[in-house]
Amino acid sequence: MRTGASYLAALSDGREIMIDGKLVEDVTRHPAFAGVCRTIAGLYDFIASHPDEMTFTSPSSGKPVSLAHIIPRSREDLARRRHALTRIAEHTFGLLGRSPEHVAGFIAGFASAPELFARQGARFGENIRRFHQKIRDEHLYVTYVIIPPQVDRSKTAHEQAESHIPAGVFKETSEGLIIRGAQMLGTASAISDYLFLSCIQPLKPGDENYAISLAVPMNAPGLRLYPRRPYAMGATSVFDYPLSTRFDESDALVVFRDVLVPWDHVFVDRNVALTRAQWFETPAHILGNTQAQIRLVTKLKFLAGLARKISSTNGVDSIPSVTWDLGEIASLASLVEGMVLAAESTAVTNANGVVHPNPRFLYGVMGLQAQIYPRMIHLLRELVGGGVLQVPSSVAEFANPDAAADLRRYVQSPGVSADERVKLFKLAWEMIGSEFGGRHQQYEMFYSGAPFVAKTYSFRNYDFTESLGLVQSCLSGYDMNSKCVSSE
Numbered sequence: 001m002r003t004g005a006s007y008l009a010a011l012s013d014g015r016e017i018m019i020d021g022k023l024v025e026d027v028t029r030h031p032a033f034a035g036v037c038r039t040i041a042g043l044y045d046f047i048a049s050h051p052d053e054m055t056f057t058s059p060s061s062g063k064p065v066s067l068a069h070i071i072p073r074s075r076e077d078l079a080r081r082r083h084a085l086t087r088i089a090e091h092t093f094g095l096l097g098r099s100p101e102h103v104a105g106f107i108a109g110f111a112s113a114p115e116l117f118a119r120q121g122a123r124f125g126e127n128i129r130r131f132h133q134k135i136r137d138e139h140l141y142v143t144y145v146i147i148p149p150q151v152d153r154s155k156t157a158h159e160q161a162e163s164h165i166p167a168g169v170f171k172e173t174s175e176g177l178i179i180r181g182a183q184m185l186g187t188a189s190a191i192s193d194y195l196f197l198s199c200i201q202p203l204k205p206g207d208e209n210y211a212i213s214l215a216v217p218m219n220a221p222g223l224r225l226y227p228r229r230p231y232a233m234g235a236t237s238v239f240d241y242p243l244s245t246r247f248d249e250s251d252a253l254v255v256f257r258d259v260l261v262p263w264d265h266v267f268v269d270r271n272v273a274l275t276r277a278q279w280f281e282t283p284a285h286i287l288g289n290t291q292a293q294i295r296l297v298t299k300l301k302f303l304a305g306l307a308r309k310i311s312s313t314n315g316v317d318s319i320p321s322v323t324w325d326l327g328e329i330a331s332l333a334s335l336v337e338g339m340v341l342a343a344e345s346t347a348v349t350n351a352n353g354v355v356h357p358n359p360r361f362l363y364g365v366m367g368l369q370a371q372i373y374p375r376m377i378h379l380l381r382e383l384v385g386g387g388v389l390q391v392p393s394s395v396a397e398f399a400n401p402d403a404a405a406d407l408r409r410y411v412q413s414p415g416v417s418a419d420e421r422v423k424l425f426k427l428a429w430e431m432i433g434s435e436f437g438g439r440h441q442q443y444e445m446f447y448s449g450a451p452f453v454a455k456t457y458s459f460r461n462y463d464f465t466e467s468l469g470l471v472q473s474c475l476s477g478y479d480m481n482s483k484c485v486s487s488e
C-alpha cells in the first residue's frame, strides 16, 4: 500500500499555492505545511501497517485498500468502516476534518450509483466508477470545493454581477472542459492529490455552466490556491503550539485560471438536476458525513479528556458543580456517539444494495452540531479558568535557570510538575482560545453548510408522519363533550 514517503514524494509536483505574495516552492518543506504533511504521511504508514483492521480487498486489484473507500454492502461493512475511521481519527485526535477519508466517502457513494451519472451518457457513469477505482487502488487523497465564493448570497451563480465568479465552464474543447472562476473553501487541498469540484448549493435554470462535477490533479496548470494565514507559520515550537504545528490542515480560496479538465475526469457536465441529484439520490452525502461524525466522536472524547485532566490537576474534579460541567460534557460526547451508533444499527439498504447509515439519526445530530461544539468549548473554558494564560511565553523560559526556578515553584499542582502543567494548559489553549481553536469552532459549525442548512437536512429526514400520528391519536381521544374524570 501507499506509504507516507510515497505520499510526500507525490506532493512535490509544481502545485500553485500562494503564501505571503509568493508561490510555495515545495509544500512538504514549507513551514506552513511541513508539519501537517508529516501527520498525513503518518496516517498512510499507519494504515499500511495495520491491514487487518484498516483495509479490505480491492475488487479490481485483489490487493488491500483503505476501508475509507468501501461501498458498504452489509452492516458488517459499515461496522468495519466505522472501526477503521475511528482508528484514523484517533491518530489525529479528530482534528483533521478533511483527512483522506472524508471525500473518499463521497466518491464511494457516487460510484455506488454510476447509473445516475450515466443519465447524461454512459461515459459519465464509467468516469465516476473509474475515478473511484483509481483513488481506492492508489490510495489517493482527494479534497473538495463545493461552495461558490461568498460574494453575494442573494443571487445564484449566473445572476452574479460578473460571469465566472463561481467556478464554471468557460469553454468546451475536444479534450475537455475549461474551468474558470473560484470556489471555497479548499480545506487540506494544498496537501491533497486531487481536487473534486462541484456545487452543493441549490442551482436553477440559467446556472448550467456552474452545474458540474469533476476532478483535477492539484498540479493542473492554472489551478491556484490562496490559503488563509497558516497557523503553523507563527508557531515557535511544538511544545508551545502542539496542535497548529502538526494538525493545521489549512483552508484556501481555490481559483481556476482556465483549467483544462479532460473528459474522463468529468462526472456531470452542465446539468442542474444531476448536480443536485448526485448528493441526495446517492448515498454520497450520507457516507461522507458519517465519516465526519465518526471523527467528531473522537474529537469530543479528546475534549472530554482535556476537561477531566485539567479539573483533576486543579484539584476541583470532585466539587459537585464541576462534576455537573463534566457530566454535561460527557452527555454531549455520548449524544454524538450514540447517534452514530443509532444510524448504523438502523442502517438502510438502498435499491443498489448499498447499506448506509440511517439519515434520520445522522442528520438529527448534524442539525445540533453548531450548538454542541461551541457548548463543549464553553464548558471547557469555564473549567480551565485563567490557567491557560498562567503559562510562560515559551518553552525557552525553562532553559533559563532563574526563570525556571520561579515557574517550577509557582506553576505546579500537587503531583504535577510545572513542565507537565504548562504542557497540558498550552494544549488546552490551542484547542479553545488560539486562532487554531477559533477556526475549529468555525469548522464544526460550517463544514457541512451553514447551521440552517444542517437543520434543514434534519427536518427533511425526520419522519414527522409518526409524530403527527401521535398528535392525531391524542386529539382524537377527546372532544368538546369529554368530561374530567373527577366531574363524572
Ligand SMILES: Cc1cc2nc3c(=O)[nH]c(=O)nc-3n(C[C@H](O)[C@H](O)[C@H](O)COP(=O)(O)OP(=O)(O)OC[C@H]3O[C@@H](n4cnc5c(N)ncnc54)[C@H](O)[C@@H]3O)c2cc1C
Residues within 6 Å of the ligand: 098, 143, 144, 145, 146, 147, 149, 150, 153, 184, 185, 186, 187, 188, 251, 439, 442, 443, 446, 447, 448, 449, 450, 451, 452
Ligand atoms: C473552516 C471551514 C472549512 C471549510 N472547508 C470546506 C471545504 O473543504 N470544502 C468546501 O466545499 N467548503 C468548505 N467550507 C465551506 C462551507 O461549506 C461553507 O462555509 C458553508 O457552506 C456555508 O457557506 P458560507 O460560509 O458562505 O455561509 P453562508 O451561506 O453565507 O451563511 C452565513 C450565514 O448567513 C445567513 N444566510 C446565508 N444564506 C442564507 C439563506 N439562504 N437563508 C437563511 N440564512 C442565510 C445565515 O445566518 C448563515 O449562517 C468550509 C468552511 C469553514 C468555516
